[in-house]
Amino acid sequence: MFQDQISSEFSENIVIKLRFWLRQILQTPCYLALSLIFLIALIGPWFVGDPLALSAGPRLTGPTPTSPFGTDQYGMDILSRIVNGARIDLFAALSAASLAAAVGMPLGAFAAYRGGVWDQVMLRTSESFQAFPVLILAMGAIAALGSSMLNMILVIALVNVPVYIRLTRSAVMPLREKDFVLAARCAGLTDWKILRRHILPNVAPVVLAQFSVNCAWAIQILAALSFVGLGVKLPTPEWGAMVRGGSDYILYGQWWVSVFPGLAILLTVLTLNQVADRIGQSRK
Structure with missing residues (x-):
């Protein structure tokens, strides 16, 4: 009977939280836009077909009812490639930002909490990278x-680790002498337990806003690497590679090959930045 009551209360709490987040998403345009982008990346490829399928018709055809975004220099449908590319770019961005946060947050928090030589080493190392x-x-x-x-995910994560170290350090510094931290010390908790249970949850909103910004950065870096020829190569449906592949045709009037992937990058980055701003405003 007692277990059934606990299970019922747990289920009610889950439903309440789901309703809260659903209300937030529906009432906030940037959350709704980001949810739509992730939904397209998740289930969109099932509806738009193979991004590597070659068209039997002419290449570099403009937007038509059957191909709303036209076809590229290989005869591939650009809409299908953009939708499938969303999955690639968002997966890489989320992976890189998550890895950077997972490494940078503990290092920055521990540096701020312990201070001394460890703090100076972390701070100077981060400054060296950010130079x-x-x-x-x-x-x-x-x-x-x-x-x-x-390699691109690891590199993008690595160059963003110093951002999380410095951000977490600056957020943890004011919390070191708070009453709840002193009480945890008196209770005999280890430094890592204090950080994990009491300090890191209090800096999570700050890091969450930075996480959204980092996802936007990761998409831009990935696209830039592909554009200069160091990243993903065609015919892989990656947005930056598609912009690079179509840039040679803009002067000849085939603007859609690179413009539509560029718009996908622009809208996704703007949405992620708006989400970060919204998270920052909700903390005030």
Whole structure:
């Protein structure tokens, strides 16, 4: 009987939280737009066909009712390639941002909490990395390691780790002497338990906003690497590679080959930045 009551209360809490988030999504345009983008990436490829299928008709045809975004220089449907490319770009962005946060948050929190030499080492190392443009670091690393998707995810994550270290450090510093932290110390909790249970949950909203920004950065870096020839190569349906592949045809009037993938990058990055702004405003 007691277990049934606990199970019922747990189910009610889940339903309440789901209703809350659904209401937030429906009432906030940027959340709704981001949800739509992820929905397209998740189930869209099932409805638009094979992105590598070659058209039997002429190549570089403009937008038509049967092919709303036209076809590219290989005769492939651009709409299908953009929808399938959303899955590739968003997966890479989420993976890179998640890995950067998973590494940078604990390092920054521990540096701020312990202070001393460890704090100075983390701070100076982060500053050394951030002295160079992120894209230049990424280009150098990819040129040395190779342009596989795994390497690009790891490199994008690596160049963003210092951002999380410095952000988490600055958020944790004011919390070190708070009453709830001092009480946890008096209770005999270890440093890592205090960080995990009491400090990191309090800096999560700050990191969540940065996470959304980092996803936008990751998409831009991935597209830039592909555009300069260091990233994904055609015919893989990646947005940056598609922009690069169509850039040669703009002057000849076939603007749709690169414009539509570019718009996909633009709208996704703008949406992620708007979500980050919204998260930041909700904290005030």
